[in-house]
Amino acid sequence: MTNQRLVVSISPHIKNGRTVRRMIVTTIAALAPAALWGFYQFGLDALALVAVGITAACATEALITRLAKKRSSLGDGHAVLTGLVLALLVPAGVPFWLVIVGAVMAILVGKMPFGPLGGAPIYPALVGLLIVATSWPTEIRSYVQPTTAPVELKVEGAADAETPRDAVFIDPSDEAEYKTADLFLGKQVGPIGAISPLLLLLGGLFLILRRVARWQAPLGFLLGMGLAAGIGHALDPSGCASASFHLFTGSAMFGAFFLCTDWSSTPVTPWGMFLFGLIGGGLAVLLRIAGLPYGAVPWAIVIMSLATPIFDRITPTPFGKVASHA
Amino acid sequence: MDISFFRRGIKLSRRARPGKIEQIPPPGRAVLSLQQGSGPPAEPSIEIGETVIVGQTLAQCASGSGADLHASISGEVTAFEDLHFPNGTTVKALVIEGDGKDTWAEPERDDKPLIASPGELLERIRRGGVIRQGSETKSLAEVIGEAMSPRGYLSSTGSTVAKPVRHIAVRFADQDPHLDALAAMTETIGDKTADLDLGVKVLASITGAEQIHFVLDNKQETPGLDKLADDNDYAVLRLDATNYPDLSSPMVARAVSGKEPDTAFKRVHENGILVLDVDTVLETALAARDRRPVVSKLISVNGPEGAGVFEARLGTPLADIVSAAGQKKEIGKVVLGGPMKGIAHHTLEFPLTKEISGITLFGRDQIDMAVNDPCVGCGLCSMVCPIRLTPGMLSRYCEFSSWDLAQEAHLFSCIECGCCAYVCPAGRSMVQFMVQGKSELLSTRRSES
Numbered sequence: 001m002t003n004q005r006l007v008v009s010i011s012p013h014i015k016n017g018r019t020v021r022r023m024i025v026t027t028i029a030a031l032a033p034a035a036l037w038g039f040y041q042f043g044l045d046a047l048a049l050v051a052v053g054i055t056a057a058c059a060t061e062a063l064i065t066r067l068a069k070k071r072s073s074l075g076d077g078h079a080v081l082t083g084l085v086l087a088l089l090v091p092a093g094v095p096f097w098l099v100i101v102g103a104v105m106a107i108l109v110g111k112m113p114f115g116p117l118g119g120a121p122i123y124p125a126l127v128g129l130l131i132v133a134t135s136w137p138t139e140i141r142s143y144v145q146p147t148t149a150p151v152e153l154k155v156e157g158a159a160d161a162e163t164p165r166d167a168v169f170i171d172p173s174d175e176a177e178y179k180t181a182d183l184f185l186g187k188q189v190g191p192i193g194a195i196s197p198l199l200l201l202l203g204g205l206f207l208i209l210r211r212v213a214r215w216q217a218p219l220g221f222l223l224g225m226g227l228a229a230g231i232g233h234a235l236d237p238s239g240c241a242s243a244s245f246h247l248f249t250g251s252a253m254f255g256a257f258f259l260c261t262d263w264s265s266t267p268v269t270p271w272g273m274f275l276f277g278l279i280g281g282g283l284a285v286l287l288r289i290a291g292l293p294y295g296a297v298p299w300a301i302v303i304m305s306l307a308t309p310i311f312d313r314i315t316p317t318p319f320g321k322v323a324s325h326a
Numbered sequence: 327m328d329i330s331f332f333r334r335g336i337k338l339s340r341r342a343r344p345g346k347i348e349q350i351p352p353p354g355r356a357v358l359s360l361q362q363g364s365g366p367p368a369e370p371s372i373e374i375g376e377t378v379i380v381g382q383t384l385a386q387c388a389s390g391s392g393a394d395l396h397a398s399i400s401g402e403v404t405a406f407e408d409l410h411f412p413n414g415t416t417v418k419a420l421v422i423e424g425d426g427k428d429t430w431a432e433p434e435r436d437d438k439p440l441i442a443s444p445g446e447l448l449e450r451i452r453r454g455g456v457i458r459q460g461s462e463t464k465s466l467a468e469v470i471g472e473a474m475s476p477r478g479y480l481s482s483t484g485s486t487v488a489k490p491v492r493h494i495a496v497r498f499a500d501q502d503p504h505l506d507a508l509a510a511m512t513e514t515i516g517d518k519t520a521d522l523d524l525g526v527k528v529l530a531s532i533t534g535a536e537q538i539h540f541v542l543d544n545k546q547e548t549p550g551l552d553k554l555a556d557d558n559d560y561a562v563l564r565l566d567a568t569n570y571p572d573l574s575s576p577m578v579a580r581a582v583s584g585k586e587p588d589t590a591f592k593r594v595h596e597n598g599i600l601v602l603d604v605d606t607v608l609e610t611a612l613a614a615r616d617r618r619p620v621v622s623k624l625i626s627v628n629g630p631e632g633a634g635v636f637e638a639r640l641g642t643p644l645a646d647i648v649s650a651a652g653q654k655k656e657i658g659k660v661v662l663g664g665p666m667k668g669i670a671h672h673t674l675e676f677p678l679t680k681e682i683s684g685i686t687l688f689g690r691d692q693i694d695m696a697v698n699d700p701c702v703g704c705g706l707c708s709m710v711c712p713i714r715l716t717p718g719m720l721s722r723y724c725e726f727s728s729w730d731l732a733q734e735a736h737l738f739s740c741i742e743c744g745c746c747a748y749v750c751p752a753g754r755s756m757v758q759f760m761v762q763g764k765s766e767l768l769s770t771r772r773s774e775s
Contacts, residue, residue, distance in 0.1 A: 006657070006673065007670065009659075012667070263702050319580075319589055319712065320588035
């Protein structure tokens, strides 16, 4: 056993085997039930949109790493996740080119300029989504009648005022038409992957149990939305729908569990995460009441992401230190 | 208020049950480092060519820090040799060529050691070469001295009021659950309870400690210990050793005192809590009563082919111990200590020293190569950090040489337990960043003052 070459390195000498790739695969798996429900509700168009979104995102990333002569980063699966999230956040009736532009923008503007994974200050998929939502406000609202829906919704033509409306933007006085249970079970109109609060909740809990996401930000977000909507509803029932309505519609659940728990664009300290979620949730309700035509939750989270470095300053008191009350 | 729902730290596996302690025969040639544990090396008190017997003093600590060194085999001192430590330093070592007779020095037994004055007992510990094992290996006498040295403001007034040591915690399991030398020793503690009790009483007599705690892994069955604790009013505390690093000194100190010790710039024992391993306490008893110095050591070996707990003389080549454990295949990495906190060494041609509590071996295929990708900001490290730091942020500060920011973010509180690196999905060498940051900051400070 003499004269053999031994490896030296700093401690620890064992690891739990967790990799970036595995964590992203877990996230995709957690999204899968909600995505499958979307495919069931909106048909093959939805599936095709998701496929197009993922392909466009991966192709863009491959092209850019190639042009920049960098090691290909496709292997970690983040491009797949970006394309998937983007496609799940648009309605099933949007044109294909819209998803393609969104996915390209997500990678080109949202991810790659900030270097390797972990640098993006805003969730890349949201960058792509909000670019296309702002650029084509009519096309982005091409909602499709789901297979099972509580209310007959008129579907006339493609993208005009008579297409079924995102539940959030009906007049709050029409809220009675929706049963909370239906909304929770995913019988509603909305973006492909965001219509089933139940499945998103389960997926989110799976992520938390697998320690891929932390509970503070989702809880804060749901609490923030619930509180803001509850207060708004109590003050002005005709101007603000109830808390449960706000929580179970649009991309509220999706945002809480899959957008607020992103890595680089959200805080990492316990209180930072909670406050990030809490304020973000309140902001999302405000944006909805203010009548933002699309993407109140994504916008709220993007705005909060810009403040992430501030939230990251709320660090816990280290072991053995006396809490400072400065 | 800390709102982190999940328990901090990480979950490690424990070895089923420690095996029997196997004796390794005295080696034909022993290499004894003049430095055992941190602190200055001892001054040799013998000449080359002298014959020595087991237990004879070879080198003495000059300044009263450090600990004495004794011959671990009988034979002839033949040479001084350079010994390359894994931390990069080179230390002189004495070589003894054994005569195979294993003659022991006659012990000067003192049947009533507790009558002796605390100063005398401390001297016996120092002369017995007792080293405090565990996270920071250091002469036990020196550790006690540091724990009791007067506070700065008191000594400046000329007063010699010693700091009280309130708690002594005796650990019966290693902080790294992969190491089981202490657990194996505890299995057979039944016939050594008298020694254990004496060791504890000697330490209490020196330090004036108010409360003794026995800290056990919750899986350990030790009826003898429970009785001893009952009879003497020692507190017994059971922790789960698989919840790493719950058995590390700061965490044990928190568990026994209910107060978190400050881990920055201050060692745990300077907070009035002495955390010692059970083998140190037994060595203390032998040094105080039998004046028997430390010449052998329990060591736990963990390898792909073999594992076990061995008792070997100091200076035994590690290769001998490893082959006694049944390791034959080629290995890729040798770690002195456990997998979480041990130091990797480049060779097995290294003698057993007092600070080595275990050897962990890895086959070529088992080595985790550092990936060191950029931080992805997932926050897992902040979730597991037992010190409640934000290691990801700290590692980035250190990566980009923002030393001041790192210090502001409490870099010096880090205990280098390695939990952050254990979970890091980007494979970052977190501990390396922390250690580098600390040494950069300390060297700047030194050059400024």
